Amino acid sequence: xxxxxxxxxxxxxxxxxxxxxxxxxxxxxxxxxxxxxxxxxxxxxxxxxxxxxxxxxxxxxxxxxxxxxxxxxxxxxxxxxxxxxxxxxxxxxxxxxxxxxxxxxxxxxxxxxxxxxxxxxxxxxxxxxxxxxxxxxxxxxxxxxxxxxxxxxxxxxxxxxxxxxxxxxxxxxxxxxxxxxxxxxxxxxxxxxxxxxxxxxxxxxxxxxxxxxxxxxxxxxxxxxxxxxxxxxxxxxxxxxxxxxxxxxxxxxxxxxxxxxxxxxxxxxxxxxxxxxxxxxxxxxxxxxxxxxxxxxxxxxxxxxxxxxxxxxxxxxxxxxxxxxxxxxxxxxxxxxxxxxxxxxxxxxxxxxxxxxxxxxxxxxxxxxxxxxxxxx
Amino acid sequence: xxxxxxxxxxxxxxxxxxxxxxxxxxxxxxxxxxxxxxxxxxxxxxxxxxxxxxxxxxxxxxxxxxxxxxxxxxxxxxxxxxxxxxxxxxxxxxxxxxxxxxxxxxxxxxxxxxxxxxxxxxxxxxxxxxxxxxxxxxxxxxxxxxxxxxxxxxxxxxxxxxxxxxxxxxxxxxxxxxxxxxxxxxxxxxxxxxxxxxxxxxxxxxxxxxxxxxxxxxxxxxxxxxxxxxxxxxxxxxxxxxxxxxxxxxxxxxxxxxxxxxxxxxxxxxxxxxxxxxxxxxxxxxxxxxxxxxxxxxxxxxxxxxxxxxxxxxxxxxxxxxxxxxxxxxxxxxxxxxxxxxxxxxxxxxxxxxxxxxxxxxxxxxxxxxxxxxxxxxxxxxxxxxxxxxxxxxxxxxxxxxxxxxxxxxxxxxxxxxxxxxxxxxxxxxxxxxxxxxxxxxxxxxxxxxxxxxxxxxxxxxxxxxxxxxxxxxxxxxxxxxxxxxxxxxxxxxxxxxxxxxxxxxxxxxxxxxxxxxxxxxxxxxxxxx
Ligand SMILES: Nc1ncnc2c1ncn2[C@@H]1O[C@H](COP(=O)(O)OP(=O)(O)OP(=O)(O)O)[C@@H](O)[C@H]1O
Ligand SMILES: [Mg+2]
Numbered sequence: 001x002x003x004x005x006x007x008x009x010x011x012x013x014x015x016x017x018x019x020x021x022x023x024x025x026x027x028x029x030x031x032x033x034x035x036x037x038x039x040x041x042x043x044x045x046x047x048x049x050x051x052x053x054x055x056x057x058x059x060x061x062x063x064x065x066x067x068x069x070x071x072x073x074x075x076x077x078x079x080x081x082x083x084x085x086x087x088x089x090x091x092x093x094x095x096x097x098x099x100x101x102x103x104x105x106x107x108x109x110x111x112x113x114x115x116x117x118x119x120x121x122x123x124x125x126x127x128x129x130x131x132x133x134x135x136x137x138x139x140x141x142x143x144x145x146x147x148x149x150x151x152x153x154x155x156x157x158x159x160x161x162x163x164x165x166x167x168x169x170x171x172x173x174x175x176x177x178x179x180x181x182x183x184x185x186x187x188x189x190x191x192x193x194x195x196x197x198x199x200x201x202x203x204x205x206x207x208x209x210x211x212x213x214x215x216x217x218x219x220x221x222x223x224x225x226x227x228x229x230x231x232x233x234x235x236x237x238x239x240x241x242x243x244x245x246x247x248x249x250x251x252x253x254x255x256x257x258x259x260x261x262x263x264x265x266x267x268x269x270x271x272x273x274x275x276x277x278x279x280x281x282x283x284x285x286x287x288x289x290x291x292x293x294x295x296x297x298x299x300x301x302x303x304x305x306x307x308x309x310x311x312x313x314x315x316x317x318x319x320x321x322x323x324x325x326x327x328x329x330x331x332x333x334x335x336x337x338x339x340x341x342x343x344x345x346x347x348x349x350x351x352x353x354x355x356x357x358x359x360x361x362x363x364x365x366x367x368x369x370x371x372x373x374x375x376x377x
Numbered sequence: 378x379x380x381x382x383x384x385x386x387x388x389x390x391x392x393x394x395x396x397x398x399x400x401x402x403x404x405x406x407x408x409x410x411x412x413x414x415x416x417x418x419x420x421x422x423x424x425x426x427x428x429x430x431x432x433x434x435x436x437x438x439x440x441x442x443x444x445x446x447x448x449x450x451x452x453x454x455x456x457x458x459x460x461x462x463x464x465x466x467x468x469x470x471x472x473x474x475x476x477x478x479x480x481x482x483x484x485x486x487x488x489x490x491x492x493x494x495x496x497x498x499x500x501x502x503x504x505x506x507x508x509x510x511x512x513x514x515x516x517x518x519x520x521x522x523x524x525x526x527x528x529x530x531x532x533x534x535x536x537x538x539x540x541x542x543x544x545x546x547x548x549x550x551x552x553x554x555x556x557x558x559x560x561x562x563x564x565x566x567x568x569x570x571x572x573x574x575x576x577x578x579x580x581x582x583x584x585x586x587x588x589x590x591x592x593x594x595x596x597x598x599x600x601x602x603x604x605x606x607x608x609x610x611x612x613x614x615x616x617x618x619x620x621x622x623x624x625x626x627x628x629x630x631x632x633x634x635x636x637x638x639x640x641x642x643x644x645x646x647x648x649x650x651x652x653x654x655x656x657x658x659x660x661x662x663x664x665x666x667x668x669x670x671x672x673x674x675x676x677x678x679x680x681x682x683x684x685x686x687x688x689x690x691x692x693x694x695x696x697x698x699x700x701x702x703x704x705x706x707x708x709x710x711x712x713x714x715x716x717x718x719x720x721x722x723x724x725x726x727x728x729x730x731x732x733x734x735x736x737x738x739x740x741x742x743x744x745x746x747x748x749x750x751x752x753x754x755x756x757x758x759x760x761x762x763x764x765x766x767x768x769x770x771x772x773x774x775x776x777x778x779x780x781x782x783x784x785x786x787x788x789x790x791x792x793x794x795x796x797x798x799x800x801x802x803x804x805x806x807x808x809x810x811x812x813x814x815x816x817x818x819x820x821x822x823x824x825x826x827x828x829x830x831x832x833x834x835x836x837x838x839x840x841x842x843x844x845x846x847x848x849x850x851x852x853x854x855x856x857x858x859x860x861x862x863x864x865x866x867x868x869x870x871x872x873x874x875x876x877x878x879x880x881x882x883x884x885x886x887x888x889x890x891x892x893x894x895x896x897x898x899x900x901x902x903x904x905x906x907x
Contacts, residue, residue, distance in 0.1 A: 225771045236748045243745040244760035245728020
């Protein structure tokens with residue numbers, strides 16, 4: 001469409017996010033300046049810390065792994081017309097499933113533990129998403145409200161379990177005993193060493209591969225299967241879905257099961273790959289960052305991977321920054337992240353109209369036809 | 378009455394402007410060009426509309442009427458060309474700019490907030506100050522005056538969702554006038570109206586003309602063009618092919634100019650030879666969400682090789698009947714038999730019914746028939762995406778869906794024939810053709826059609842009627858619901874007339890006359906009424 005306020009697809013998908021990001025960094029720069037530090041130096045530090053070294057890259061991708069899982073979870077629900085705020089809780093409970101397998105079956109060989117841990121993580125996450133989904137589908141309880149509540153319930157439940165049941169006997173902090181080494185996800189360092197590549201020791205592990213695999217799977221499911229077609233029809237136009245004989249309640253439940261299962265992948269990275277135990281509040285907000293990641297990635301797996309890596313870099317670069325610039329503490333880093341979320345996610349369209357104006361003003365006059373806008377299939 | 382006489386009778390309008398501009402047309406278009414990708418939607422369009430006149434705009438589906446109107450209203454930007462309002466060049470960059478220039482538009486799909494009152498809707502965006510109350514009282518006075526002047530009475534405090542389509546349209550007109558529109562654009566305003574509502578609309582437009590407003594009316598109905606316009610511009614493939622005074626032309630002449638060939642206003646068909654009953658409905662009752670019965674104990678049969686027409690004023694239960702038959706709405710009582718199954722008790726959904734050979738072209742295309750943000754290709758398999766032809770196992774086959782869509786587009790002359798294009802970028806008539814193509818392509822034994830030619834140009838109407846009759850001749854059963862009496866009379870072999878959710882009577886085509894049907898539509902029971 002070429003009504004005012006529309007842009008060619010490449011600009012919409014490529015240029016706009018970059019402009020948003022630059023704007024977020026500019027505002028952050030002003031804040032850093034107000035704190036009496038040099039923005040240029042700060043951004044140099046952040047860049048160097050996140051992508052400048054093998055260690056930085058390892059950490060960046062390790063964080064990104066969590067965000068890919070939760071971003072995909074939010075996106076799948078979004079395509080079914082659902083706003084899943086509950087990825088945090090689903091990841092938390094999903095991690096419980098993974099941890100139980102690792103704790104109980106730690107004596108088994110890794111190749112036997114791994115599939116069970118994956119299934120348990122996905123299954124527990126899916127179950128946690130099922131209840132709000134059922135309430136939405138059959139009772140009309142709004143999924144935004146119920147998934148938020150289920151985050152709280154998950155947190156309380158896990159606190160109880162960690163403090164009273166899973167805690168390592170004779171220990172103060174609420175965390176389980178360490179998984180046996182059989183249940184550790186191979187680290188990137190080990191995996192790369194096998195093929196003769198040296199890589200610094202970081203928490204980056206094989207779960208990153210699982211996250212990428214999940215992204216491909218989501219793409220296939222949503223855009224290439226009959227089920228995904230039904231899901232998108234129901235998400236875009238529930239009345240047309242009924243007309244087509246697609247039952248929206250079934251789509252809601254199916255989409256949320258998948259969404260919860262994806263969120264449940266977080267435990268593979270965080271617990272099996274990095275902490276090697278289950279501990280309190282291990283998702284630490286990744287479920288909410290997933291919302292921003294999905295928004296910024298336009299709910300498309302490829303976009304989500306890019307956005308997740310960006311947010312991973314912000315996390316890693318941010319911790320580096322608070323390390324090296326004492327005036328900028330952890331909270332300041334959160335402010336920068338918040339600005340990025342605000343501009344790239346929530347306010348992604350603020351620059352759209354001016355850009356479109358510019359586009360229609362001078363560029364659209366070129367004589368060669370621009371081609372019709374292709375639409376999602 | 379000549380244009381001159383009219384502007385002379387128009388009271389005190391056009392106060393601003395230089396003396397020379399006072400006689401300038403209200404709106405003048407000069408060489409408007411607009412391209413969408415490979416499609417030249419408008420090409421060197423020029424015409425002018427005098428104040429105090431109604432200007433008709435007709436043309437085939439996809440001729441570029443909506444595009445042109447959207448350009449005047451600032452929804453689209455022209456690639457080149459000029460727009461002059463009262464002789465002054467204006468740069469219309471947005472609907473706001475159009476409103477500021479005195480241009481208002483009534484869209485086919487209303488832009489109203491459902492759970493706001495009429496008053497709140499009218500002042501939306503022009504509240505005049507942060508505190509609503511003051512603005513609202515002033516607005517109420519102003520609106521009451523407008524309503525008196527133009528015969529546009531609307532209950533100001535009713536919720537939009539409680540109003541009929543005709544009244545909602547009135548609110549749109551009021552909205553435009555309240556914002557000071559001197560030029561009013563209407564895009565297919567009667568497509569959603571019952572005939573009586575359309576008559577009222579035209580009375581209103583006549584009043585606007587008397588008051589010196591300029592009106593542009595885009596429509597497919599030649600009857601309307603002949604009845605109300607002063608001049609007509611005929612478009613074909615983006616260009617103006619004729620501009621004539623209405624009184625110097627005829628419907629047939631206009632139709633030929635539009636399509637570029639002689640058009641049959643009525644398709645010939647041989648008498649029906651009905652066979653076995655394929656669909657039978659017994660004592661069907663359908664209630665709406667509030668529990669009010671909309672269809673009250675309706676019974677009838679559809680036989681192989683016949684077209685049954687359902688006539689009636691819109692809103693007398695036809696839509697609910699169709700939706701209940703198609704499996705979109707659950708009836709509260711009764712039986713529907715199809716292919717040896719009883720659909721109501723077995724609670725078969727739309728998909729299961731399709732599998733039994735029932736296809737449905739819904740009345741409300743945009744709400745039910747298509748997913749607006751999807752491509753034509755994805756829409757061309759809506760309802761059939763689980764058929765073997767569209768994929769293998771769990772997976773869809775992009776090649777098959779593309780080819781399927783291309784074939785349908787070719788067969789039904791959907792333009793532009795680009796399966797990857799978003800369905801909302803197609804003109805209304807072309808969307809309708811694609812939906813029809815999809816449902817006919819499934820080779821149903823029973824086809825339900827709601828408003829088969831709503832928004833479709835006369836050339837395509839002829840084509841669609843032919844296809845429906847060919848389907849009948851191939852031994853299928855068709856149920857056609859239409860508010861166009863001409864269409865019912867042209868297509869149906871048997872006519873059911875609905876009023877207040879009941880069938881008032883049944884007429885064989887041979888004995889049906891407009892008078893008889895009209896009486897039944899008004900609620901007079903005929904013989905054979907249930
Ligand atoms: N946003 C768009 N993007 C691409 N093509 C478009 C867009 N809008 C319209 N078109 C194309 O421009 C042409 C003119 O369309 P338009 O809607 O103006 O036709 P119309 O005369 O109003 O037809 P109808 O009588 O069916 O409503 C069509 O070929 C249509 O497919
Ligand atoms: Mg149109």
